[in-house]
Amino acid sequence: MDTRRYFEILEEIVEASTLKLREDNVRCVNLHVLKVKYTVVVRCNHVNDTGYTVNNSSNVFCTTNIPSNFCLAQVFYPCKCDEVANIASHLRKLLGTNHPLLGIARDLIMNSEKPSWGLMVLLVSKAGGRNKNFSDIDKDVTAGVLHSQRILGEVTEMIRTSNLLHQGLISIEDDTKNVQNMTFGNKIALLSGDYLLSNSFRQLACLKHHGLNELMSSALRDLAENDFIKPRDKHNKALPTKPKPRPKEINVPDELGMAFSDFSNFLGNARTEWMLRSTLGGASLLGKSCKGVLMLAGYGEDFQRSGYILGRHLALTLKATRDYHSVFKNEYISLVSAPVLLYLERHPNFYSEIERIIDKDDDIDYDDVRNKLQQSSALSDTVTLQNQLCEKTLNILSDFRDCDAKNALKNIILSIKL
Numbered sequence: 001m002d003t004r005r006y007f008e009i010l011e012e013i014v015e016a017s018t019l020k021l022r023e024d025n026v027r028c029v030n031l032h033v034l035k036v037k038y039t040v041v042v043r044c045n046h047v048n049d050t051g052y053t054v055n056n057s058s059n060v061f062c063t064t065n066i067p068s069n070f071c072l073a074q075v076f077y078p079c080k081c082d083e084v085a086n087i088a089s090h091l092r093k094l095l096g097t098n099h100p101l102l103g104i105a106r107d108l109i110m111n112s113e114k115p116s117w118g119l120m121v122l123l124v125s126k127a128g129g130r131n132k133n134f135s136d137i138d139k140d141v142t143a144g145v146l147h148s149q150r151i152l153g154e155v156t157e158m159i160r161t162s163n164l165l166h167q168g169l170i171s172i173e174d175d176t177k178n179v180q181n182m183t184f185g186n187k188i189a190l191l192s193g194d195y196l197l198s199n200s201f202r203q204l205a206c207l208k209h210h211g212l213n214e215l216m217s218s219a220l221r222d223l224a225e226n227d228f229i230k231p232r233d234k235h236n237k238a239l240p241t242k243p244k245p246r247p248k249e250i251n252v253p254d255e256l257g258m259a260f261s262d263f264s265n266f267l268g269n270a271r272t273e274w275m276l277r278s279t280l281g282g283a284s285l286l287g288k289s290c291k292g293v294l295m296l297a298g299y300g301e302d303f304q305r306s307g308y309i310l311g312r313h314l315a316l317t318l319k320a321t322r323d324y325h326s327v328f329k330n331e332y333i334s335l336v337s338a339p340v341l342l343y344l345e346r347h348p349n350f351y352s353e354i355e356r357i358i359d360k361d362d363d364i365d366y367d368d369v370r371n372k373l374q375q376s377s378a379l380s381d382t383v384t385l386q387n388q389l390c391e392k393t394l395n396i397l398s399d400f401r402d403c404d405a406k407n408a409l410k411n412i413i414l415s416i417k418l
Contacts, residue, residue, distance in 0.1 A: 097178050099185035101168035115412050118157030125149040125293040126405035132298035149293045156289040158200035165193035171235050212292050219288040226280035238336045243348045244268035270345035278319045287312030306399050313393040320386035321416045327373050343378035383418045390417045
């Protein structure tokens with residue numbers, strides 16, 4: 001299957017994933033696949049300020065080798081194109097089954113209005129500059145970054161994408177509808193995620209940098225550890241820990257480091273628990289990737305730490321933004337999202353509903369949860385939390401040199417501020 005047919009299938013998946021498209025609003029996303037330029041026409045409801053800012057941020061890299069939609073490009077680059085085309089072909093078989101993998105694929109395809117993690121890693125690379133001289137063969141002169149930094153950006157995006165695909169796995173019961181198709185969807189989610197993950201660490205090994213390998217391996221450990229924090233419902237979705245009567249103010253360390261940590265003390269405190277889950281669930285990956293690109297640039301531990309804190313706070317800000325907007329969407333709400341945990345902080349009796357899920361394997365009424373959140377101060381508390389993270393991110397960004405990449409990061413942060 002050739003690449004053009006692959007994109008045709010992707011558009012079919014988007015249109016079949018209950019995404020309403022308007023014919024009068026068309027956005028062209030330029031994708032550079034294996035150094036061949038293709039243009040995919042993606043229709044969307046609207047283009048917000050964040051999407052405009054993200055697309056402009058990709059222009060910082062004056063080269064046709066950096067795709068504006070970095071996330072989608074990394075679904076198949078540098079993997080073999082025919083392998084991923086086969087994945088897209090298999091996804092067609094899931095149309096109409098309501099498998100969560102379809103929604104994940106749709107979000108990945110339509111991700112151009114959101115800041116891609118690979119793009120942010122490259123922006124941090126360029127904003128940080130280089131601390132020592134490198135030969136011309138090590139540099140991508142037109143993009144202003146090292147080839148190794150670009151590879152790490154691709155690795156970050158592939159690990160992130162593989163983690164999202166693995167989250168598409170669902171528990172299948174005897175009474176599950178379309179059992180055969182749902183099982184097939186689980187196989188695709190598992191195998192495609194494993195395929196991307198194995199390719200990402202193959203690329204990482206080619207850099208032959210032991211310190212970087214150890215750093216990124218610890219980021220993968222954090223992602224895995226987040227999936228084993230209990231309690232969980234019958235669908236293996238995360239549930240909040242029972243609120244403590246008098247929770248102590250405990251701060252999650254800026255950097256989790258390489259060694260194993262006991263996180264039991266952080267659970268039961270709404271803000272601390274959200275910070276911990278969000279850090280393990282992705283912020284650690286972006287933070288350690290940003291630290292890694294500065295490590296490749298020859299910087300010492302102090303500036304590497306600044307890169308880690310910048311990446312971590314960027315991811316936390318994006319997570320708080322996503323949690324806030326999820327309350328207004330007619331879909332699943334994570335019970336460990338910021339609004340729910342902050343609602344629990346003020347209304348601990350709500351945890352009796354969650355205990356019912358744990359004890360009786362019942363399903364929760366998400367419409368009722370959504371109404372409670374919208375009528376409470378949880379949303380304003382989430383906005384306050386997100387604004388605090390934005391301010392901290394901007395303060396950390398001030399340590400970096402003035403350049404177009406720094407301005408692009410600043411504009412991204414300001415565009416998502418609630």
